[in-house]
Amino acid sequence: MFKVGSQLFTTEGPPAVQKLAGAGFEIFLDLKFHDIPNTVMGSIAAAVRLPGVRLITLHALGGVEMMRAARKAAGTGTARPLLMGVTILTSLDSAALVPLGITGPAAERVIELAKLAQTSGLDGVVASAHDVAAIRAACGPQLKIVVPGIRPAAADLGDQARVATPAEAVRAGADYLVVGRPITAAADPVAAAKKIRDEIDAAID
Numbered sequence: 001m002f003k004v005g006s007q008l009f010t011t012e013g014p015p016a017v018q019k020l021a022g023a024g025f026e027i028f029l030d031l032k033f034h035d036i037p038n039t040v041m042g043s044i045a046a047a048v049r050l051p052g053v054r055l056i057t058l059h060a061l062g063g064v065e066m067m068r069a070a071r072k073a074a075g076t077g078t079a080r081p082l083l084m085g086v087t088i089l090t091s092l093d094s095a096a097l098v099p100l101g102i103t104g105p106a107a108e109r110v111i112e113l114a115k116l117a118q119t120s121g122l123d124g125v126v127a128s129a130h131d132v133a134a135i136r137a138a139c140g141p142q143l144k145i146v147v148p149g150i151r152p153a154a155a156d157l158g159d160q161a162r163v164a165t166p167a168e169a170v171r172a173g174a175d176y177l178v179v180g181r182p183i184t185a186a187a188d189p190v191a192a193a194k195k196i197r198d199e200i201d202a203a204i205d
Contacts, residue, residue: 002025002026004020005030006031006032021053026053027053027054027055029056029081031043032057033056033058034058037065037066037068040069041069041072044058044083048075048081053081054082055081055082055176056082057085058070058083058086060114061086064116064120067085067116083122083123087114088106088110090163091149092106097109107131110128111135114131115139124143126178127146127147128147128148128163129147129169129172132147132173132174133172133173146175146178147178149163149164149178150182150196151163151164151165152165152192152199166179166200167199
């Protein structure tokens, strides 16, 4: 599945999605919608009409009414894209949340947001690999979990604060891994992707 994030979408727009879908790929539309319910409803309604889109992200911090509006806009068909609520960005730790008025351990806030996303009708959440087990305990096995902040061993962490290796994320129970810069910034992206795939396969075995 190809991730189309805000940078690519801002540069190329819907044609980027259409081109990838036309080549036979499924799309992870990672635009992290966060606005008033009516605006997000319209955005989701437009997103689900794009070809090949399988996952769409929105911020759980947008609140229950916003998430419910998004779920309504996504429709009821079995082939509809899954809606994934972003909990706490993996670039933020507990200390970084304090100036934002969010106190207490980041892990506790993640669980609260995951439960809120689930009760609002979302299909899953986006969270650090370190939070997967706790999310499973709180929300059960049906909630899908997307794990960003994937960094192979000894890789540069960049601006990420809560990271995991591909193997760690898979063993924790992640349904999807988001791998960006370890591949796109590699001297040999194809080799980097294959190495990550091999690590995932070994973890599954």
